[in-house]
Amino acid sequence: MDPDLTKFALIGKPQVVLEIINASKSFKTPEGGTLNALTDVCVNVEASEFVTLLGPSGCGKTTLLRTVSGFEALDAGEILIDGRAVTQIPAHRRPVNTVFQRYALFPHLDVRRNVSYALDISRVGREDTRRRVDEMLDLVGLSGFAARRINQLSGGQQQRVALARALIARPKLLLLDEPLSALDKNLRQKMQQELKALQAELGIAFVFVTHDQDEALTMSDRIAVLANGRIQQLGRPEELYRHPKNVFTADFLGESNLLSVEVSNRAATLADGQRLEAAINDGMAHLLIRPEALTARSPSDDALCFSGVASRSVYTGTDYRVDVKTEKFGTLAALLRADDMQPQAGQDITLWARRDAVHLIPEHEAAP
Incomplete structure (x- = not known):
């Protein structure tokens, strides 16, 4: 285990993989003002759960995801992963991986080298790396594509490579920042089904960011609706749709x-x-x-x-x-x-x- 993590006591519930406690974050605007991107946000994500952060552009959902990954620092609040405080832990030492909207794949490397990247920098043995890459490519339906270059793949295939690369390190938590937004409607719907099935098979907690209401309703175990940097409602899709707590949630979700x-x-x-x-x-x-x-x-x-x-x-x-x-x-x-x-x-x-x-x-x- 990372020595920087061992000094933090277990203070979360064993079944909760992610706890966000009173998270607040603000940014200075070019005009000299202050934008409150997050205000006292509280979210728990249980192991094997698929939670979606849903809201319009500028509501704070991507900022919240970036604070969990470690790419943004909180002004106030606490983040716990698997019961351990990680608020002061740098991004590369947190047990999470992120799939970005544009995938961030390496165009000069083939599929195998893209997927094995995390194992290569961790100095995992060659045979173990090959075995795990083959298993992951089979899991995402890309067996036989290991030697392909990224520019030889379709958008859906590139998305699968990004998922395989993120999952091969066996993170406690996978963060996904609108990874389907660049796909056409038919492929997007297909990938929604495949992504949900993959999450269920792996049993890894997913936190998924989207502004698409249908996508959130289709894929999520629970949805957190955000507006103006605050959680408006958090619950099961049918609960939010049938019994919204405020007009914003009612109007935004359907x-x-x-x-x-x-x-x-x-x-x-x-x-x-x-x-x-x-x-x-x-x-x-x-x-x-x-x-x-x-x-x-x-x-x-x-x-x-x-x-x-x-x-x-x-x-x-x-x-x-x-x-x-x-x-x-x-x-x-x-x-x-x-x-x-x-x-x-x-x-x-x-x-x-x-x-x-x-x-x-x-x-x-x-x-x-």
């Missing part, structure tokens, strides 16, 4: 209809007088209705009801994406099954939503 409602005596009242039970305090709130929660047929006698006129209807193959202009609630976006109806622009439409398919967000949680 399409949403947000209706203003008043809550009194544990009941929310819609603009047309419809009421539903509320588990929040009195005051104003936002009623979240996802487009797919709206149907053209009433699912029950007490379902919420919204009537209006279709202002736009787009056929997607299995569904119609419909904008319905209502008198009381503005325009609602709905995703209606083509088997239920074939709506046309200008058509009168009544939409329905089950009460257990909507979610109330207190007004004070509207902004990050």
